[in-house]
Ligand SMILES: Nc1ncnc2c1ncn2[C@@H]1O[C@H](COP(=O)(O)OP(=O)(O)O)[C@@H](O)[C@H]1O
């Protein structure tokens with residue numbers, strides 16, 4: 432049951448002096464049960480594409496298909512798409528509004544008209560996934576730190592148990608430990624709920640580490656798609672799209688070009704360390 | 715939907731109207747308002763409509779934008795017309811239904827009232843909001859208010875508050891849009907249900923919006939203090955406003971328009987010319 436964008440174009444402010452074409456005939460399919468990374472330089476249309484996926488924006492041209500059905504078919508299908516495809520916005524911490532964190536996480540599930548027992552169960556589960564303690568759940572969202580607010584906002588979407596979880600730059604502006612925490616919790620969520628995850632980011636390192644597949648966007652259209660190996664082995668095309676390979680890959684490529692016996696296709700620090708240690712043994 | 719707001723939006727350009735001194739534009743706008751209210755005969759409305767068309771032509775603002783700007787006042791437009799049609803009881807009876815009676819004078823007055831409101835909105839937005847940047851507008855207001863300084867009024871603070879408020883209108887619209895989208899993604903339904911349900915659906919927008927505006931105001935004031943802002947005392951301007959011959963010509967044209975409208979009025983009322 433994939434989620435796909437079919438020849439999608441989107442124009443902001445159509446027929447005004449501020450007209451701007453953000454998506455240009457985009458074709459992209461997100462497979463089930465995978466973590467797909469969506470990369471692209473700032474302004475390449477990643478966030479716009481994300482808002483297409485749950486029916487927040489309606490394509491100017493083209494279709495958005497979930498299980499083969501157009502989600503913009505009727506007002507009802509458009510509304511229901513929000514529960515099937517959960518979207519966590521960029522800087523989601525500014526959307527919290529309830530008197531307690533617990534109530535805020537429960538807001539989405541309540542809108543789904545679930546029973547109170549089910550809501551309770553889901554909220555507690557979601558809070559656990561993102562590592563919010565019981566004590567924090569009772570606080571006002573405005574009392575939390577930035578990172579904790581971010582977790583609360585993500586929990587608010589996870590509690591709706593969407594089949595596709597879309598996260599727009601979930602780690603932006605967090606410290607390295609916070610990034611790793613949040614991303615690995617999202618992985619954990621995906622494995623235990625058997626759902627699919629789409630992560631938008633321009634951190635090559637995170638993408639290499641967590642994603643099964645990577646899609647690269649450039650100027651509102653798809654420019655590359657494949658496994659991290661496929662994508663990061665084409666450093667030239669990535670650079671043309673305004674991106675780069677992970678720093679560690681750059682280092683290994685340089686070593687390789689100097690004639691040192693390492694593979695140039697290494698994308699995580701762990702793999703690189705392994706190779707270098709092997710090499711050290713040989714010397 | 716929220717992006718459709720064009721009333722009070724600036725479209726950058728380089729026309730004679732864009733370049734005119736904002737103080738002069740404010741004065742001209744007031745004279746135009748005066749002319750629109752003074753107009754009473756059909757010929758003067760036709761003449762003012764022509765002026766608006768000319769303004770559109772000179773400023774190179776798309777007529778579509780001007781029409782879209784009418785959307786927010788559409789309700790007022792039809793409401794006043796409705797009142798005029800049904801409450802006027804002079805002239806010849808044209809139609810009658812139950813307690814409603816439509817008279818010729820009523821129709822005429824309703825038509826004129828609609829013209830008046832439409833011309834008012836179109837001319838002021840063309841002269842001010844569409845063609846004057848918010849900063850220039852507040853400079854203009856400050857300039858016009860400056861005589862009040864002698865009375866001990868702090869016109870600089872007033873102008874600064876206005877310019878900050880205007881500067882942040884687009885930001886707040888954008889932010890509202892973002893928060894609305896985020897809450898829609900969590901299943902808030904803004905478009906169905908009764909009045910109470912819809913009002914309740916606004917809470918998830920207003921709470922975060924208020925919180926973030928307070929935070930923004932705090933940060934802005936901090937940033938201003940860090941850049942040594944200390945009010946209007948001894949502050950000089952990068953761009954001094956200057957009245958040019960261009961501005962004087964615009965003013966004279968505008969006074970001419972007012973004079974013509976008043977002449978048309980006198981001709982119709984005193985000499986009974988059927989125009
Ligand atoms: N609400 C909007 N109105 C007008 N233009 C927009 C709006 N949102 C985004 N854009 C424009 O659309 C393009 C794509 O934006 P976006 O999808 O946010 O890119 P990304 O998330 O990849 O940085 C950008 O050039 C941006 O300026």
Ligand SMILES: [Mg+2]
Nearest residue numbers: 477478521599
């Ligand atoms: Mg973005």
